[in-house]
Amino acid sequence: SAVISQKPSRDICQRGTSLTIQCQVDSQVTMMFWYRQQPGQSLTLIATANQGSEATYESGFVIDKFPISRPNLTFSTLTVSNMSPEDSSIYLCSVDETQYFGPGTRLLVL
Amino acid sequence: KQEVTQIPAALSVPEGENLVLNCSFTDSAIYNLQWFRQDPGKGLTSLLLIQSSQREQTSGRLNASLDKSSGRSTLYIAASQPGDSATYLCAALYSGGGADGLTFGKGTHLIIQP
Numbered sequence: 001s002a003v004i005s006q007k008p009s010r011d012i013c014q015r016g017t018s019l020t021i022q023c024q025v026d027s028q029v030t031m032m033f034w035y036r037q038q039p040g041q042s043l044t045l046i047a048t049a050n051q052g053s054e055a056t057y058e059s060g061f062v063i064d065k066f067p068i069s070r071p072n073l074t075f076s077t078l079t080v081s082n083m084s085p086e087d088s089s090i091y092l093c094s095v096d097e098t099q100y101f102g103p104g105t106r107l108l109v110l
Numbered sequence: 111k112q113e114v115t116q117i118p119a120a121l122s123v124p125e126g127e128n129l130v131l132n133c134s135f136t137d138s139a140i141y142n143l144q145w146f147r148q149d150p151g152k153g154l155t156s157l158l159l160i161q162s163s164q165r166e167q168t169s170g171r172l173n174a175s176l177d178k179s180s181g182r183s184t185l186y187i188a189a190s191q192p193g194d195s196a197t198y199l200c201a202a203l204y205s206g207g208g209a210d211g212l213t214f215g216k217g218t219h220l221i222i223q224p
Contacts, residue, residue, distance in 0.1 A: 004153075033211045033212075035211070041216060042114075042199065042214040042215055042216040042217055043154075043199070043201075043212070043214040044214070045210075045211035045212070045213075048210075048211060058211075092153060092154070094154075094211075094212075100156070101146075101153045101154040101155075101156075102153055103152055103153040104152070104153045106151070
């Protein structure tokens with residue numbers, strides 16, 4: 001099973017700023033996914049991070065707001081840009097078909 | 111649009127009881143279905159994964175069933191314990207390559223009373 005770590009584990013940010021979340025896996029994986037869990041809601045897929053090509057975004061999510069990097073097969077970053085209080089959520093990364101999940105990043109935007 | 115629904119949204123039972131959590135999905139063309147556990151402040155832990163060709167999976171006191179034709183899955187927890195208190199999420203995978211990620215239900219918040 002893959003071991004996934006995320007940084008930071010939590011953060012409090014001011015509106016209008018940006019935060020980059022890191023996801024590190026202890027083994028090479030083909031697919032990495034980024035999810036958002038807003039308060040009281042379920043997880044929603046933001047995008048699939050593809051190594052060597054642009055991320056694939058779900059409906060309602062755009063690259064300008066959530067730019068993603070995938071420089072290699074063990075690492076990805078998600079940036080939440082120009083944040084507003086509505087971006088306050090838990091952001092989780094997961095890998096491959098079996099969907100191992102990282103511990104999540106709790107973001108509060110004031 | 112593929113949707114996953116979980117009932118009930120919340121459940122509180124005394125310790126020792128057996129209980130059933132329900133999950134329904136609108137599109138029966140799933141590749142697999144997973145049950146996860148989410149503890150406050152923590153990520154998701156995969157409990158059971160049922161492939162579309164399977165009817166059920168068991169792990170310890172947990173048993174998950176899958177009925178594709180009716181679009182339903184259940185998670186059965188036997189002899190519940192206070193440590194079982196958590197949010198349980200049901201999620202469907204709709205593509206074999208996993209390229210589309212998982213579609214999650216909103217979860218059942220379970221409290222086991224000591």
